[in-house]
Amino acid sequence: MVVRGDATELLAGLPTAGVDAVVTDPPWNLGRPYGGHDDRLPDDQYVRWLNGILRQCARISRGPVVACVGTHNAGRLPRLLAGTGLGVAARLWWHREPGSAEAVVVTAPPGWQVRGPRLDAAERVLARTPETRRRWGHPVPKPLPVMTALVRLSAPPGGLVLDPFAGSGTTLAAARRAGRRSIGVELEARFCRTAVRRLALAPTGRSERRA
Template sequence: MKARAPQNRTIDLTDAERAVFLQRLISLDCEQLPEEILNKTICQDVFEALPHLPKNFVDLLIVDPPYNLTKNFNGSKFRQCDRPTYTAWLDSWIAQLKAVLKPNASAYFCADWATSTDLYPVLEKHFTVRNRITWEREKGRGAQANWKNASEDIWFCTVSETYTFNVEAVKLKRQVMAPYRDLAGQPKDWDDSGSKNYRLTHPSNLWTDITVPFWSMAENTDHPTQKPEKLVAKLLLASSNPGDVVLDPFLGSGTTSVVAKKLGRQYVGIEQDTDYCCLAEKRLALADTDPTIQGYADGVFWERNTLVAQRRPKKSMSLET
């Protein structure tokens, strides 16, 4: 376990915890029934696991694949390649994933600006592409000879014309800077019950309220491309219902499974790195005692840096058993 500063809340694994969580991981060598893999972490290469997944059992697919960048994932390097090679790689597993989805399923695919241009034509071949979400990823150093990359995309796709979209579940609570009242003097489309005035607004495809996990956040890990729980919570609440099955074939440190558990969904995660799988299992165990999601409180999503959205109890990160 790494030495951390006193206020650093990054989730680590002790040797004892790793031994415990290794016992919870599974791998697949034959076709499975849904009940055999639900709420499990599959520690396996995605191409080895996909042929053994049940058909038509997933309600929501969330995919955060390696972008076409050279990146070190705990010693395993994904290397940048030419665009035709990367596009062929995308198509090789996206084509297989469609078979596990229900006819009314939805799917979200993450990408950076360059990967988006390769990903879109592949998605258009297999799904109905309904929208592209762009979210502000305000983290990292500035570029000296180019514009700083401070955004990423999420492509929203469906299998058919019938799908779930719970708009009321994903409204954003924004502070009203110039409130106005009706003729009776009552707040018009805003709430004046607190010390500040707020309005619930419809979700758009431009997200500026996301905080990328960092050292003082309880969800933070050392995974190099970890997505925020708040971001995944928006996708789950919009496009699934309690009890639905959520699949993430590139699970990383477990954010999709953890958020699914916190929001009452069932989950299946696939990840080839053993340490990341164990981190996912630790985070799932922590969710039993802390089901909160930073930035999501009182049934609504709050603007970034809103005080109520930052309230989260500090808990011990040790789960040795």
């Protein structure tokens, strides 16, 4: 499902513990052309904005909140997570191109733990995944294999995944591919149309059997 709107407003209306996981790639405040979103906010304003989103994500998710924060935001993590109730459960990396890497942070409420094979499998996929070549009209889409690995890591088979920054729909297509359900929130109308199209094209994966 793709919902057009501002995550700052729409997340407040979603039920507490209503999804199994949040998997998202939020704007990094680097001046990317996202359309209606200002990606050049003053630092304190950006931190307050994304911290508010993460607070809502922590409330809505029964499990982890997985965010592709990038090395650019590594120093902001304490402020981004302040008051959210989330702690860093794991740090993963994927190699965007030779000589560079991007950070993925798995945050979670107390008591949630990343366990063995699921994390190991995600690390292997992330480590060898090249940058996507098809951009779907989006300035910085994530590779589908990366998001598929993160969805499988964070949500149970058949579970519900939320992406408050759906963009071109990579997380949603990944969830469909992995046998999970998904809700995507996206501000920009053209990205919503692309996400809907990608969902229609994405193959439906078989959910792994629950343990």
